Amino acid sequence: MAQVEATTERVVAAAPDTVFDAIADYSGTRAKLLPEQFSEYEVREGGDGEGTLVHWKLQATSKRVRDCLLEVTEPTDGELVEKDRNSSMVTVWRVTPAGEGRSRVVVTTTWTGAGGIGGFFERTFAPKGLGRIYDAILANLATELEK
DSSP: EEEEEEEEEEESSSSHHHHHHHHHHHHHHHHHOOOOTTTEEEEEEBBBTOOOOEEEEEEOOOOOOEEEEEEOOOSTTTTTEEEEETTOOEEEEEEEETTTTTTTEEEEEEEOOOOOOHHHHHHHHHHHHHHHHHHHHHHHHHHTTTT
């Protein structure tokens, strides 16, 4: 079983603190950013960054639906980590300055993939599919903050 990784990034025309606050706002902004692949979104504890517990279902493909229960931590400034209690999946959001009034947002999701032929297909196709989903979230984030 190998580690599978999907990474996506985007520069957003907003200050890093503003961008980070929007990403960490699970009880407000975050729900607005999610594309159609997400359903049953629910904040179960907290709602703003560290200490939040959030649930959603992620339909990565027509046949694959993940039931996610994520614990949120903020290990360093500008970094938000979502660890899924139901799997090995971990998503890290990093927000750094990218020039005057601009921010670079990098989203990296890792998990332990399957073995065998199924694992080969997972390692080959899942990162691209997840990348498209996170591209949509980052595009929605940019639209939300660049109004």
